[in-house]
Amino acid sequence: xxxxxxxxxxxxxxxxxxxxxxxxxxxxxxxxxxxxxxxxxxxxxxxxxxxxxxxxxxxxxxxxxxxxxxxxxxxxxxxxxxxxxxxxxxxxxxxxxxxxxxxxxxxxxxxxxxxxxxxxxxxxxxxxxxxxxxxxxxxxxxxxxxxxxxxxxxxxxxxxxxxxxxxxxxxxxxxxxxxxxxxxxxxxxxxxxxxxxxxxxxxxxxxxxxxxxxxxxxxxxxxxxxxxxxxxxxxxxxxxxxxxxxxxxxxxxxxxxxxxxxxxxxxxxxxxxxxxxxxxxxxxxxxxxxxxxxxxxxxxxxxxxxxxxxxxxxxxxxxxxxxxxxxxxxxxxxxxxxxxxxxxxxxxxxxxxxxxxxxxxxxxxxxxxxxxxxxxxxxxxxxxxxxxxxx
Ligand SMILES: NC(=O)c1ccc[n+]([C@@H]2O[C@H](COP(=O)([O-])OP(=O)(O)OC[C@H]3O[C@@H](n4cnc5c(N)ncnc54)[C@H](OP(=O)(O)O)[C@@H]3O)[C@@H](O)[C@H]2O)c1
Ligand SMILES: [Zn+2]
Numbered sequence: 548x549x550x551x552x553x554x555x556x557x558x559x560x561x562x563x564x565x566x567x568x569x570x571x572x573x574x575x576x577x578x579x580x581x582x583x584x585x586x587x588x589x590x591x592x593x594x595x596x597x598x599x600x601x602x603x604x605x606x607x608x609x610x611x612x613x614x615x616x617x618x619x620x621x622x623x624x625x626x627x628x629x630x631x632x633x634x635x636x637x638x639x640x641x642x643x644x645x646x647x648x649x650x651x652x653x654x655x656x657x658x659x660x661x662x663x664x665x666x667x668x669x670x671x672x673x674x675x676x677x678x679x680x681x682x683x684x685x686x687x688x689x690x691x692x693x694x695x696x697x698x699x700x701x702x703x704x705x706x707x708x709x710x711x712x713x714x715x716x717x718x719x720x721x722x723x724x725x726x727x728x729x730x731x732x733x734x735x736x737x738x739x740x741x742x743x744x745x746x747x748x749x750x751x752x753x754x755x756x757x758x759x760x761x762x763x764x765x766x767x768x769x770x771x772x773x774x775x776x777x778x779x780x781x782x783x784x785x786x787x788x789x790x791x792x793x794x795x796x797x798x799x800x801x802x803x804x805x806x807x808x809x810x811x812x813x814x815x816x817x818x819x820x821x822x823x824x825x826x827x828x829x830x831x832x833x834x835x836x837x838x839x840x841x842x843x844x845x846x847x848x849x850x851x852x853x854x855x856x857x858x859x860x861x862x863x864x865x866x867x868x869x870x871x872x873x874x875x876x877x878x879x880x881x882x883x884x885x886x887x888x889x890x891x892x893x894x895x896x897x898x899x900x901x902x903x904x905x906x907x908x909x910x911x912x913x914x915x916x917x918x919x920x921x922x923x924x925x926x927x928x929x930x931x932x933x934x935x936x937x938x
Pocket of ligand 1: 621658679
């Protein structure tokens with residue numbers, strides 16, 4: 548079975564891929580909720596919350612992704628079709644050399660999935676089931692070739708599953724619920740966008756599922772990208788800007804800024820470059836190897852420019868990377884873009900002391916995701932207190 552242009556889908560166990568981690572797909576979480584935040588009611592029948600206009604909008608988003616993922620309980624309860632409704636959109640995909648429908652993906656620990664479910668019986672797209680080791684073999688026999696069953700290990704890890712999808716050519720992933728799976732993606736820091744359609748309904752049923760399980764929200768923040776009226780519903784689109792580990796890494800960058808040789812003319816900054824799998828690639832601090840070196844420059848200098856982890860990496864810097872620089876021709880924002888790094892997190896906006904801070908803007912213009920965690924700014928500022936006016 549072929550997923551995307553020549554990529555074979557096979558039944559593999561988690562360990563056969565070794566430890567190398569390829570970047571994960573761009574992941575958007577999507578669901579329809581009632582005004583009071585429920586995904587469904589507690590009756591056995593499926594509750595259709597959104598209307599025709601929103602189903603068509605969802606269809607359009609589906610047409611732009613490589614795979615759609617739902618939890619096994621949604622397959623059991625809702626029996627969703629997960630194929631495009633619009634033939635025109637299917638044809639447009641085919642013209643782009645893609646399968647008419649995105650691949651379908653689900654995750655199960657129990658292996659309790661019915662081969663007659665529409666997930667398996669509808670559409671020509673590849674179907675993938677990530678199953679816990681204990682269930683994979685039996686399920687594979689029961690599905691009898693209707694889907695590729697992938698042994699995801701005894702205790703499946705989401706980071707591994709999305710890494711595996713990336714290895715199979717999935718660059719854009721849409722996660723359509725239910726609450727357990729949406730909560731898992733958010734708490735694991737593996738979501739990039741959130742699309743919530745609020746339908747004009749009140750469920751008010753304490754036993755009904757919410758779209759986000761209490762306690763599973765990351766410590767992070769959302770940035771509103773768009774609100775749109777869709778029929779009688781409202782679409783709210785957010786970027787998931789802060790990930791759970793961001794604060795920890797940024798705190799490390801701030802700690803590194805204390806190692807800088809003292810200066811009366813330049814800021815003390817620390818920087819850490821972290822791979823998508825959460826491992827440190829390199830770190831640096833201002834003036835680490837020469838008197839005018841910047842922290843980001845010091846960290847990037849230690850990485851092979853061909854390192855395949857760079858596009859999935861995040862650069863943490865205690866200070867906004869510089870966008871203009873007196874000491875060298877290439878500011879850190881430019882070095883970051885040139886290195887292929889697509890995400891930057893910083894604490895303190897560059898105070899207008901030596902040059903105007905335009906690094907944030909330059910990075911965004913180049914398509915880099917920039918996250919400012921302003922409540923860590925004071926810690927980054929303390930190290931530079933002698934250079935800054937006290938307020
Ligand atoms: N309004 C909407 O847009 C929308 C969209 C989708 C769903 N829904 C509703 O959401 C409800 C279903 O949500 P849900 O939270 O109960 O279920 P879910 O998120 O669809 O699926 C949860 C299932 O995923 C599997 N899973 C979770 N963590 C796992 C792990 N660590 N390892 C392996 N497998 C794991 C388990 O499958 P096993 O049980 O098989 O082990 C678990 O039961 C339904 O009421 C449905 O109608 C609404
Ligand atoms: Zn710089």
